[in-house]
Amino acid sequence: MVNEKEVVLFQGVDKVYNTGTVALSQLNLSIKEGEFISFLGPSGCGKSTALRMVAGLGEATRGTVEVFGKNPKAVIETSNDVAFVFQDANLLPWRTVLDNVLLPLELRGSDKKSRKETAISVLEKVGLKDHIKSYPRELSGGMRMRVSIARALAAKPKLLLMDEPFAALDEMTRQTLQMDLLNIWEREKMTVLFVTHNVYEAVYLSSRIAVMSARPGRLSNLIDVDLTYPRERTTAKFTEYVDAASQSLEHSMGRKELV
Numbered sequence: 001m002v003n004e005k006e007v008v009l010f011q012g013v014d015k016v017y018n019t020g021t022v023a024l025s026q027l028n029l030s031i032k033e034g035e036f037i038s039f040l041g042p043s044g045c046g047k048s049t050a051l052r053m054v055a056g057l058g059e060a061t062r063g064t065v066e067v068f069g070k071n072p073k074a075v076i077e078t079s080n081d082v083a084f085v086f087q088d089a090n091l092l093p094w095r096t097v098l099d100n101v102l103l104p105l106e107l108r109g110s111d112k113k114s115r116k117e118t119a120i121s122v123l124e125k126v127g128l129k130d131h132i133k134s135y136p137r138e139l140s141g142g143m144r145m146r147v148s149i150a151r152a153l154a155a156k157p158k159l160l161l162m163d164e165p166f167a168a169l170d171e172m173t174r175q176t177l178q179m180d181l182l183n184i185w186e187r188e189k190m191t192v193l194f195v196t197h198n199v200y201e202a203v204y205l206s207s208r209i210a211v212m213s214a215r216p217g218r219l220s221n222l223i224d225v226d227l228t229y230p231r232e233r234t235t236a237k238f239t240e241y242v243d244a245a246s247q248s249l250e251h252s253m254g255r256k257e258l259v
């Protein structure tokens with residue numbers, strides 16, 4: 001359920017790396033509580049740069065980024081409100097599934113019994129309760145990503161940042177994880193900021209799509225996806241949104257005029 005409370009605010013954000021690359025130019029965007037918003041754009045348009053700023057990893061060259069009305073770094077350092085899932089599951093190979101999920105909870109210092117209960121409960125939510133004693137090498141790519149998502153959820157974040165989390169997975173696994181992610185989003189009622197270059201994925205998941213143009217990264221279009229969940233990938237309406245997002249993407253890359 002989206003409400004008017006602002007979770008993320010980009011205001012006139014430019015990002016120029018010290019190599020001289022202009023990764024973002026004049027990004028203005030307000031993300032509201034409960035949204036599932038995707039940054040959709042071609043490779044190198046600054047999607048990860050924008051996401052990383054929200055996670056407090058890197059600062060704007062000009063303009064401001066706010067998370068819950070504050071500096072992102074301060075939010076990360078003082079609360080569990082923001083969690084990040086990368087394309088690579090980034091699990092510690094010498095720790096079991098359970099111990100990987102326990103890690104952020106240990107760092108936050110809650111008591112041992114409640115930590116374990118929380119970790120088991122999130123592993124249950126992602127369908128891995130029977131694998132808590134396995135090691136990452138014993139899991140498939142999809143299962144490793146589930147552990148990574150469970151680890152992010154363990155701290156009960158209000159904002160989940162996901163940088164192409166399913167890009168390395170086969171299509172079937174990707175679709176299953178997309179469905180599971182939506183179930184988690186609906187149940188936990190958090191805000192999700194998701195990076196993808198896959199139009200179908202963006203339309204399937206998002207309540208809103210922020211289409212970004214090629215370098216320097218700019219916001220070229222905002223698409224409200226007015227379809228109920230769970231979405232059917234084969235309906236005419238779904239295809240219409242895919243077409244609209246694709247056209248917007250092509251337009252942003254300078255290949256085609258919007259019709």
Ligand SMILES: Nc1ncnc2c1ncn2[C@@H]1O[C@H](COP(=O)(O)OP(=O)(O)OP(=O)(O)O)[C@@H](O)[C@H]1O
Pocket residue numbers: 017018019021022023041042043044045046047048049050197215
């Ligand atoms: N640390 C860095 N130093 C210098 N340039 C960088 C750095 N990180 C990213 N860039 C450059 O900034 C631009 C935007 O990169 P970014 O990773 O944000 O794009 P992206 O849209 O997420 O791309 P992809 O979909 O390929 O991951 C690219 O040209 C990239 O090479």
